[in-house]
Amino acid sequence: MMLRAEIELTRGAFELTVDFEVPAGTVLAILGPNGSGKSSLLGSLSGLLRPRRARIFFGDKELHDLPPHARSIGLLSQDPLLFPHLSVVDNVAFAPRSKGAGRAGSREVARRWLAEVDAMEFADRKPAQLSGGQAQRVAVARALAGEPDLLLLDEPMAALDVDAAPAIRGLLRRVLGANKDRATVLVTHDPLDALALADHVLVLSGGQVVERGPTREVLAAPRTAFTARIAGLNLIAGTAVEDGLRTEDGRLIAGLRTADATLGEPAVAVFAPSSVAVYPVEDGRPGSPRNIIATSVAALEPHGPVIRLRTDAGLAADLTPAAVADLRLEPGIAVRLDIKATTVTVYPAAASPSPTTTLNGDASRHG
């Protein structure tokens, strides 16, 4: 099963032209600046907007001519949008009920989903008696209780405070991975949410697709200036451990784990090129084993006011032009990279493996 969409939409002077596929069981993240067309894309999928031309299929089922309620879509936005006069359990029961299930059956389904999102204890409360994070938990249950073919997530963490966001992200990781029959589209401003939740990303700019591919590859080696600005991050894949991340070849990258990066689970160490210090290695000093990586210079590229140094380890560092001159850096020179552990965040990685930066290889993209 697969969601396939080709959409052409006109809104005033704005034109959206996009096509993509989302295999069932996977998540596609849509990234893009304000006004790039992310909401227009979701509105076209859900049927709330009428594109000039749309071909949208889930498997053999044609969705583009169906009204919104007949498209089997679950929607989770940044506002939980719970009905204030209904109890939590009846809010969740609303989804199966509107699909024709009976009252008792719908409540049973609702209780099952509330248990799934650890919200059973709120079942009899009214939405006004919930915190933002609790309400969003309930909204996740409601979006899934209708067993939609297609789940649309519209900035689901954007309105949550920093303590609540990792819990909801962790919950989404769990429930998104569990269903292999559903396709999910996630709209987000935050490349790290894409990293944690999405198998593939599509980057929109001005209504056009400017970049697409497996999440880690696009974020680690962006091909467009826009993606480089929002991402352009150093990413090292491995497994979350107490002190940070352990790579496949056994190296420890010391860093700070986010609350939802579970020990022993796939993770990615993320840090900006600006937090990498570069030293020549000609002194042959062994260096501390922590976050010191021996490699050589692959390329030097101007990047706004700084020079971005790319290395054969697939990692980037930003330096001032003066530092590049002082260190006599040029392609082929051996260097040591020193990454301060407090600038490294260890993030959960989307479950399905994709080729990514390793410390030995480069970050080249496939396809």
Ligand SMILES: Nc1ncnc2c1ncn2[C@@H]1O[C@H](COP(=O)(O)OP(=O)(O)OP(=O)(O)O)[C@@H](O)[C@H]1O
């Ligand atoms: N009702 C409308 N009439 C005309 N133009 C519109 C309308 N709504 C949105 N637009 C235009 O469509 C373009 C895409 O908007 P859209 O909301 O899809 O972008 P977005 O990527 O979701 O932005 P944001 O990140 O700010 O939510 C924008 O240039 C916007 O000005």
